[in-house]
Amino acid sequence: MKISLLLVNTLLVATLSGCFGTDPAVENFSDYQQRLANVLDTEPLPLHDAVVIALPRKRELALPVEDVRMGLLDAYELRECGLFQLVADRNSILGKVQDAFRQLDYEVKLLSTLERCLDLIEDPTLTVTLKDVQAQKQRQINTVYWNTFTTSEAWRKQLAPSGSAMVSPDAPLPHSDALLAIGAFSKVLHSPPADIDIIAMQEPIEKQRYLGALFYSMDESTRWLNTITQQLERDDGRVICGENRDKTRLNYLRNVFDKFFVGDVQPYLAKINGLYLDVQPALEALNRQLPGTSAFLPYGEAYLGGAHYQDFQQSIKNHVGYWQSLFKRCQLEVGNTLKK
Known part of the structure; x- marks a missing residue:
């Protein structure tokens, strides 16, 4: 049969x-x-x-932060400028168990408060003590920032895919709150303390999964496109042009290109590209200021540094380039549908 x-x-x-x-x-x-x-x-x-790079485990990324002790905290001047209360809250029962975002918030506020106190106090001994503390805390702030980014539950949920599914082609452009929070976090160390709310960033970063899904979708799109381009190059000899051309096969091939690539795949690639470009400034800012570790380097270069985005772009360029060369060889007009 x-x-x-x-x-x-x-x-x-x-x-x-x-x-x-x-x-x-x-x-x-x-x-x-x-x-x-x-x-x-x-x-x-x-x-x-697969080309997806997994986020390293916490213990591979966490950097140590030494405790800094401050004497003379009962001085009257420190009560007036707010430092006494800030440190007292930090040393309370609740303060000692605060999460990474609250720890970063405290460190940023501490540096700001130390600066304010140094402008107000007149005691030479106290000034020396505070300047020493300020110098130590200034050296540590990048490490605290790094630990928040790489070991907090909020950021780890944001950076890792929530599963093995790619961003849906039909889903609306998602998570504006997360995008704003990611951008704000990238500016924490360079913004006036009054202009930032570190605690408010935590919830959208934790609950609105943007980056992990984007990175996974970008990598998988690169993998699929590279495979399909290689398949087309493998089968290129089956596409006969010139006098002996198979018009029926060429017509079917052109229809597949129009319906399935231009109609479905290309809009999806444009969506992933747009999602990455929206967050690219924040990723580049993070990559510049994070101290980093050798364990994080492959992940950081791939996603914050943009190496895998460049691979994604190159896969599109190669795929579109194949179709352009094929249509040129077979003297087929493609209008304005092909885009690199």
Whole structure:
């Protein structure tokens, strides 16, 4: 009994899609790849290895911060300028168990309060003590900032994907509060204390998952595109141009390009690109000021430094470049649908 080619192709697409679950973005890439294989009468190329870089564990990233002791805290001047109360609150029962965001908030306020006190006090001994404390705390602030970014539960939830699903093609551009909080956090060390609210940043960073999902979607898009481009290059000899061209095959191939790449895949790539560009200034600011560790370097270079974004852009350029060269070789007009 003969089974129609259409039925076989339909079963192949359904089987391949089923291997990847019901992730809409994956289904778009998978469907596009399978349709190309169908037209050129080949098999889909196995997907390249994943390029996602996992966030290192807390214990690999946390940096030590030494306690700084302050004498003469009962001095009247320190009560007047607010330092006594600030330190007392920090040393209370609740203050000793505060989380990373509150610890960073305290350190930023402490530096600001020390500066204010030094402008007000006149006692030479107290001035020497406070200047020494200020110098030590100024040296530590980047480390406290780093520890908040890499070891707090809020930031770790933000930086890690919530699962193995890519950003949905149909979802609206998400998480404006998280985007604002990420941008604000990147400016903490360079903004006047009165202009920042570190505690208010914690909730959107923790609850609105933006970066992890974006990084995962960007990497997976790169993986799919590179695989499909390699498949097209492998099968390029099956596309005959010139006098012996197969007009039916060329027409089908052009239809797959229009419907599945231009119609589905390219808008998704543009969405991922836009999401990254929205947060890129904050990522670059974080990358410049974080002290870093060797364990964090691969993750930091890939996502904060933009190396994987460049890979993503290059995968798009290579894929579009293949189609441009093919249509030029076969003298097909493509209008303005191709974009690098």
